[in-house]
Amino acid sequence: MDSHYLLLVLISLFFSALFSGMEIAFISANRLQIELQGKQGKVSGKVLASFIQNPGQFIGTSLMGNTISLVLYGIFMAYLLEPPLSYLLPEALNTQAGIMIVQTLVSTLIVLVTAEFIPKSIFILNPNRLLTFFSIPFAVIYYLMYPIVWVVVGLSKFVIVRVLNLEYNDEKPAYTITDLNSFVQNYMDTKGEDLDIDTKIFDNAVDFKKVRVRECMVPRTDIVAMEVEDQISDLRELFVESGHSKIIIYKETIDDVIGYCHHLELFKKPKGIEDILTPIIIVPESALANELLVQFIKECKSLALVVDEFGGTSGIVSMEDIIEEIFGEIEDEYDNDDLIDQKVADGEYLLSARHEIDYLNEKYEWNLPEGEFETLAGFILSLTESIPQKGEFVSYGPFTFTIVSKQDHRIDTVKIKIQ
Incomplete structure (x- = not known):
């Protein structure tokens, strides 16, 4: 074997592997991280950020570089393999066509493994780091090959737009x-x-x-409310008993909410509830929480009524409830710090049915499904499709839910056993 041709084969394989790996890394890379590296002033980041803004140039360089490397590899490999194949092949295959077929098979097998499969597998594992490492050498190759790349990219655009009548999209990428x-x-x-x-x-x-409003609201059954025709003394007593700073006011039924009263308004010594009534924002369950937050800020309000598709009261939501969706739990007057949460034995738990599914999945590393419901009670009702009685149980996968207690038509406490 000629060591000169062997070295050239190895060099051409290296560059083919580099271009293949850089192409798959560029496609798989996190573009936001690259853009931030560029903003930080790193040379490699600036180089890659410029390619992110012009992906056609990067892909064109990779494809052109890989093509040239493979052509040179094929030529050098032919010179390298022909002498030993002429000596080793049996007489039936020892012809020009036979040698060419064997050369093609051997060369293809080698290039598929060493210049395609292995580099792409490596580069896709950590695309951003490898792109950064090879960014400067790649930029040098890009500038050396720029005239050829410019012609190839231009021809590609011409074929796509003029011949195939397709739209060529060269927009800057949006970060997702x-x-x-x-x-x-x-x-x-x-x-x-x-x-x-x-x-x-x-x-x-x-x-x-x-996030939708229904995901962060206080449900209808937990609303503390009073009829507008009740006495101020009753309202004052309800403030004391509930510990709330705001009381929802309705007319005849809870489905006809007309506003709320703030406890500080009692210092004005009103004659009736209607004298200190504050109008309330009304939103549907499907409203976006971020839009309601903006409305709260614009109108200097902090409480809204949530209605269902039929106009009935579904719950209430406060600014604090919405903020909790970002920063986590913030204790307020509507939060229940007495919710039962006990592990009574291995694989056995006693829980309040009002615990949210997300909370239970996160704390106990369960995999309870998510759906139209938010709480454990809602999940159980979706399984039973009826109001379960005390002592009744229902199973889901390895979980067995037993109703320990209930209040009226509401599930209160549940025992969970995991098999």
């Missing part, structure tokens, strides 16, 4: 939720577990625009 989540997760992995809380807040903020 996936880019944000991936960036935060990578940053958290490098900094350790101290950033858990900050990361959770960031994730909540990213998902906040999809």
Whole structure:
């Protein structure tokens, strides 16, 4: 074997592997992280950020570089393999066509493994880091090949637009939720577990625009309310008993809410409830929480009535309830700090049915499904499709839910056994 041709084969394989790996890394990379590296002034970040804004140039360079490398590889490999194949092949295959077929098979097998499968598998595992490492050499190759790349990209645009009559999209990329989540997760992995809380807040903020009002409201059954025709003395007593700063006021039924009263208004010594009534914002269950938060700020309000599709009262939501969706639990007058949450034995729990499914899944690492319901009671009702009686049980996968107590038509306490 000629060592000269062997060296050239190895060099051409290296560049083919580099271009293949850079192409798959560029497609898989987190674009937001690259853009931030560029903003931080890093040379590699600026180089990659410029390619992010012109992806056609990067892909064109990769494809052109890979093509040239493979052509040179094929030529050098032919010179390298022909002498030993002429000596080793049996007489039946020892012809020009036979040698060419064997050369093609051997060369293809080698290039598929060493210049395609292996580099792409490596680069896709950590695309951003490898892109950064090879960014400067790649930029040098890009400028050396720029005239050829410019012609190839131009011809590609011409064929796409003029021949195939398709639209050529060369817009700057928009950063998605996936880019944000991936960036935060990578940053958290490098900094350790101290950033858990900050990361959770960031994730909540990213998902906040999809949160509906029904996901953070206080349900109808927990609303403390009073009829507008009741006496001021009754209202004062209800403030004391409930400990709330605001009381919902309705006319005849809870489905006809007309406003609320603030306890400070009692210092004005009103003659009737209607004299201190504050109008309330009314929103549907499907309203977006972020839009309601903006409305709260604009109107200097902090409480809204949530209605269902038929106009009936579904619950109430406060500014604090919405903010909790980002920052986590904040204790207020409507929060129940007496919710039962006990582990009575291995695989056995006693829980208030008002616990949220998200809370239970996070605390106990369960995998209870999510749906139209928010709480454990809602999940059980979705399984039974009726109001279960005390002592009744229902199963779901490894979970067995037993109704321990209930109040009227509401499930109060549940015993969960996991098999």
